[in-house]
Amino acid sequence: MVLAISLFSKEGIHWIFRWWHVVFGVCWIGLLYYFNFVQVPAFPTMEAAHRNGAIDKIVPKALWYFRMAAAATAVSGIIMIGLYANVYKYNYGTAIYMGSLIGLVMLANVWLIIWPQQQIVIANARGLLEGKPANPDIGPVGRKALLASRTNAIFSIPMLMFMTGAQNYFGQSDDLGSKRFVMWIVVLAVVVVLELSALGYIGGFDGPLTKPLAAQKNILHIGGGVSVVLLALWFILAL
Numbered sequence: 001m002v003l004a005i006s007l008f009s010k011e012g013i014h015w016i017f018r019w020w021h022v023v024f025g026v027c028w029i030g031l032l033y034y035f036n037f038v039q040v041p042a043f044p045t046m047e048a049a050h051r052n053g054a055i056d057k058i059v060p061k062a063l064w065y066f067r068m069a070a071a072a073t074a075v076s077g078i079i080m081i082g083l084y085a086n087v088y089k090y091n092y093g094t095a096i097y098m099g100s101l102i103g104l105v106m107l108a109n110v111w112l113i114i115w116p117q118q119q120i121v122i123a124n125a126r127g128l129l130e131g132k133p134a135n136p137d138i139g140p141v142g143r144k145a146l147l148a149s150r151t152n153a154i155f156s157i158p159m160l161m162f163m164t165g166a167q168n169y170f171g172q173s174d175d176l177g178s179k180r181f182v183m184w185i186v187v188l189a190v191v192v193v194l195e196l197s198a199l200g201y202i203g204g205f206d207g208p209l210t211k212p213l214a215a216q217k218n219i220l221h222i223g224g225g226v227s228v229v230l231l232a233l234w235f236i237l238a239l
């Protein structure tokens with residue numbers, strides 16, 4: 001009975017938000033990994049008619065859950081920040097806010113780059129199924145969406161490092177104090193460079209940072225590498 005009543009306390013409501021935030025987040029990031037690790041490598045191996053059929057029937061549904069889950073994850077996260085900002089202090093707060101920043105850049109990539117480009121890809125596939133000519137610009141359109149999606153898959157690794165580590169790990173160490181600004185500058189620099197590169201501003205879509213994204217395994221190498229560097233910096237600052 002006491003447990004049932006405490007569900008309506010501040011802590012109970014906080015937990016319900018956190019619970020659904022993770023449900024939405026798993027749906028979003030799960031679909032992001034499906035696109036990157038399953039769909040993108042599988043599509044070129046399919047016959048054109050089968051691929052266009054899949055783009056017509058499967059991709060729009062997957063993209064609907066993808067962008068709704070992305071929005072719901074961000075909204076539930078922002079509501080928690082609004083309601084419980086006083087809880088997010090010291091190292092715990094720094095890690096939550098760093099994860100949130102990366103998550104919000106990922107949200108912008110979903111809604112402002114991946115979704116508009118994918119609408120063109122879907123329209124092209126449907127046109128082809130109806131016997132219409134291919135869109136001559138479809139190559140660059142697909143590439144733009146792919147780079148944003150790959151960059152989001154890379155971002156997901158440090159984002160989840162901060163978000164899941166906030167309570168169990170980062171929050172347990174001594175307060176970084178004003179040294180957290182160093183951490184912020186480095187995190188911001190990494191996010192800005194990767195994002196500008198995804199948008200084609202650093203050497204175009206075949207630039208030094210975008211070329212490695214053609215290989216799927218580099219998602220893990222770059223995402224993992226960035227995470228290790230940020231973790232090492234946190235260790236050093238916390239010494």
Ligand code: HEM
Pocket residue numbers: 014018021022024025026028029073074076077078080081084087096099100101103104107160163164165166167168
């Ligand atoms: C899109 C922007 C995002 C924002 C603004 C955001 C915000 C937050 C906030 C404020 C918390 C703290 C909850 C608490 O009070 O305990 C949190 C926790 C958490 N978030 Fe996010 N989040 C975002 C994306 C994601 C994504 C994509 C995932 C993927 C699953 C995720 C997974 C988690 C997890 C597992 C926790 C629990 C951490 C813990 O209890 O130790 N978040 N997030």
